[in-house]
Amino acid sequence: MPRKTALIACTDLSGYCYGEQHPFKVQRYRLARDLMDAYGLLDLPAMTEVRPRPVSEPQLLGAHSAEYLERLREFSAAGEPRADFRYGLGDVENPVFPGVYDWACLGVSGTLEAARLVSEEGYAAAFNPLGGYHHAQAGRASGFSYLNDAVVAINHLLEQGKTVVYLDLDAHHGDGVQNAFYADDRVLTISLHESGVYFFPGTGFENETGEGAGLGYCVNLPLLAHTDDALFMKAFDEVAFPLIAAFDPDVLFTQLGADTFRTDPLTRLEVTTHAYSYIMRKLRALEIPWVAVGGGGYDQMNVARAWTIAWGIMNDRELPPRLPAPFVELISQLGYPHRMLLDAMHWAEEDDRNRALDAVEKSIAYVRDNIFPVLIGDYGKRYRT
Numbered sequence: 001m002p003r004k005t006a007l008i009a010c011t012d013l014s015g016y017c018y019g020e021q022h023p024f025k026v027q028r029y030r031l032a033r034d035l036m037d038a039y040g041l042l043d044l045p046a047m048t049e050v051r052p053r054p055v056s057e058p059q060l061l062g063a064h065s066a067e068y069l070e071r072l073r074e075f076s077a078a079g080e081p082r083a084d085f086r087y088g089l090g091d092v093e094n095p096v097f098p099g100v101y102d103w104a105c106l107g108v109s110g111t112l113e114a115a116r117l118v119s120e121e122g123y124a125a126a127f128n129p130l131g132g133y134h135h136a137q138a139g140r141a142s143g144f145s146y147l148n149d150a151v152v153a154i155n156h157l158l159e160q161g162k163t164v165v166y167l168d169l170d171a172h173h174g175d176g177v178q179n180a181f182y183a184d185d186r187v188l189t190i191s192l193h194e195s196g197v198y199f200f201p202g203t204g205f206e207n208e209t210g211e212g213a214g215l216g217y218c219v220n221l222p223l224l225a226h227t228d229d230a231l232f233m234k235a236f237d238e239v240a241f242p243l244i245a246a247f248d249p250d251v252l253f254t255q256l257g258a259d260t261f262r263t264d265p266l267t268r269l270e271v272t273t274h275a276y277s278y279i280m281r282k283l284r285a286l287e288i289p290w291v292a293v294g295g296g297g298y299d300q301m302n303v304a305r306a307w308t309i310a311w312g313i314m315n316d317r318e319l320p321p322r323l324p325a326p327f328v329e330l331i332s333q334l335g336y337p338h339r340m341l342l343d344a345m346h347w348a349e350e351d352d353r354n355r356a357l358d359a360v361e362k363s364i365a366y367v368r369d370n371i372f373p374v375l376i377g378d379y380g381k382r383y384r385t
Contacts, residue, residue, distance in 0.1 A: 003316070005046060005315050006047065006117045006123050008114055024144045029129055035304045039312065062152060063148050063155060064139065072141070075090070078096075088140035094143075094145075103146070107131045108153075112156055114128045134170065135201060142175075148176045165249040166190070169276075169279065172193055172201060188375070189217070192236065194222070194227075206362075216371055221235045221360070226352035251288070256295055256310055258296065259297045305341055309342075
């Protein structure tokens, strides 16, 4: 039988806007969908486009405090600008706009639906591009994230008795998800991200390895600026891939942020679609039921190309390396010069690369010394009574 896959459909997003000067552009979802459509990825025989059901209050309360949800709803319904910095609301980073609560719930409901389809209806993969808000904390907004869709969805998977690997490929550390499961050995969190020494959110260092029952089930690979394709693949191959295989989860949950790319305006990593597609293929080869969500990405063409690559690989489709002519015509009118889906492998400048290489090797050594004995030593599974 063919593998069933699901793409979570976005509703009309035209009413939502973080602000003209804000780097987060809602339009990126439309561009990604246009590229998927141009490659014929929206009418595949074994795929389904699914509109999610609304998320419930109890499901949100599993991840967020009642006080925070009440304030977010209040501000969302207000006709004038509001701010409450106790809850991270109303600053430049997390603006309050009409309908912000509904906007946040769209991401959560889509990711929850993706998790349900994979865990309960036999789908091999389900992708919610509108998800990936990994910075949202239990009681406050953070990093353009108001509600943490991954935490809500993983809680649902845990209620089904599943074990989960959460792999975060965003340039920013997945702090909100790490915090939610820091003491839980049913969830292995792995985050590859730009180092927090001088970069938001200032967390995600190697020595953040979990606590209590979760000690050894939290993995961080902080990467220096100018980490390129080869170094990003090295970090994945030598740490993330063997740990995922050893833990052998019931569900693989991936956050597929595209802000690691070298042309992203907010980050300093130097990854391209070369490394991104390589990692997607390695994840597909694991044959683990797969929930995927979007994430960061502030160059809209990077987002469109990355998520099209990911969706194609989830569906075992080989995509031509050149962008389809109708899509090129469309983006040319928007001022984009892109012609290629797949980039050539990129190498950073030698001095920058040597510093990044030293940092990657130091992080890999730390994880091998402190995490591998916990997970690899007993084949990644604890005996549970």
